[in-house]
Amino acid sequence: xxxxxxxxxxxxxxxxxxxxxxxxxxxxxxxxxxxxxxxxxxxxxxxxxxxxxxxxxxxxxxxxxxxxxxxxxxxxxxxxxxxxxxxxxxxxxxxxxxxxxxxxxxxxxxxxx
Numbered sequence: 001x002x003x004x005x006x007x008x009x010x011x012x013x014x015x016x017x018x019x020x021x022x023x024x025x026x027x028x029x030x031x032x033x034x035x036x037x038x039x040x041x042x043x044x045x046x047x048x049x050x051x052x053x054x055x056x057x058x059x060x061x062x063x064x065x066x067x068x069x070x071x072x073x074x075x076x077x078x079x080x081x082x083x084x085x086x087x088x089x090x091x092x093x094x095x096x097x098x099x100x101x102x103x104x105x106x107x108x109x110x111x112x113x
Contacts, residue, residue, distance in 0.1 A: 056089070
């Protein structure tokens with residue numbers, strides 16, 4: 001079996017359970033973490049920001065991705081700026097369309113710039 005630390009791919013933990021995140025963080029081959037509002041809801045989390053900040057306390061030095069939960073473009077943009085302010089290691093995920101099928105490509109372009 002190959003040495004997990006020498007993989008050419010990056011393995012990210014996906015979920016919202018703080019115990020699992022803590023356990024995965026102890027593994028050097030896990031290079032970052034990602035979650036989303038659905039996983040947080042399934043984990044019984046009702047305060048998205050408070051939970052995200054707890055994740056960032058556990059994971060201060062690897063990339064962590066959080067997704068906006070708004071369904072309208074203006075709300076997504078405001079949330080993206082807020083989420084981005086939570087830490088230097090934070091990445092913001094934007095769905096490519098909302099539930100009405102509206103593209104978020106212009107928003108992603110603005111945020112990327």
